[in-house]
Amino acid sequence: MAVTEIASAPRDRWLHTQEELMKFSASRKHMTYEQELTLRQKIGRFINGIADRLNANVERQFQFRTMSICSAIVHANRFFYVHSFRNIDLRDVCLAAVFLTAKSDDCPRSPRSILVASWPLRFGVSKIPDKLYDAAVGRMSFFETMLLQTIGFDLMLDLPHPHVLKQMEALDAGYIREAAYFFASDVLAYTDWSIRYTAAEIAAIVVYAVCIWAKHPLPDMSVEQPWFQVLAPQLTEADLLSNEQLINSTYYFFDGIIEFVALYEKLPTADRPRNVKDRIKAA
Secondary structure, X not given: OOOOOOOOOXXXXXXXXXXXXXXXHHHHOOOOHHHHHHHHHHHHHHHXXXXXXXHOOOOHHHOOOHHHHHHHHHHHHHHHHHOOOOOOOHXXXXXXXXXHHHHHOOOOOOHHHHHHHHHHHHHOOOOOOHHHHHHHHHHHHHHHHHHHHHOOOOOOOOOXXXXXXXXXXXXXXXXXXXXXXXHHHHHHHHOOHHHOOOHHHHHHHHHHHHHHHOOOOOOOOOXXXXXXXXXXXXXXXXXXXXXXXXXXXXXXXHHHHHHHHHHHHHOOHHHOOOOHHHHHHHO
């Protein structure tokens, strides 16, 4: 059963249903939806890899933060809704997204530091040849400009993390808050949900999934305003409990969990994020 998209409410220009994305991939005749999804997952892995190297041996207050990493991933995913993966190396866009996000989120990194962090991931060697450095900086600047033009200079992103933390506190689930926070990051990195759902909708599925896996009790849904409607007002109890019909105006929790787990299982073992259950134990 496919995940149902919210179709009745006005949507952000960057949000599209899975069916729309599949049709768009087919219309460009360059690759399938599944192939594009695999490349979007590579975006998440590459940007996370750069961030890990940027943050090595750096004091916490000066690190490239989780929210900045997620912002870079979202910008890159938006870029490749407009542009074809066939024509542009996703790693060029990832570098530009990291460079741009670091500046806009007030944790700037020099072009050299970003290139040094990414070079071994991209080319398998640690040192940037001197004769290639200037060209590499110029290339990153070019794609930064291209990225800015593509996203319309829209740098203000609504990410699911604040929604997740607020709702976990409301549910008295602080002990698994860290697990939910990192699960939200994994969802952005390993799915295409950043161009399919609002931050609040993503937060809703994250909160529900982590509470179910942690066996944390959820409030009675028969009250005047159920907990899930704080995040996604369109949702009803009937929508949550029904396994027989798909409601176009709602985001369906259960299928969303199944979809994420299915995508997770397809990732190579070495590329999988830490298991959510392990995070719950460590939180």
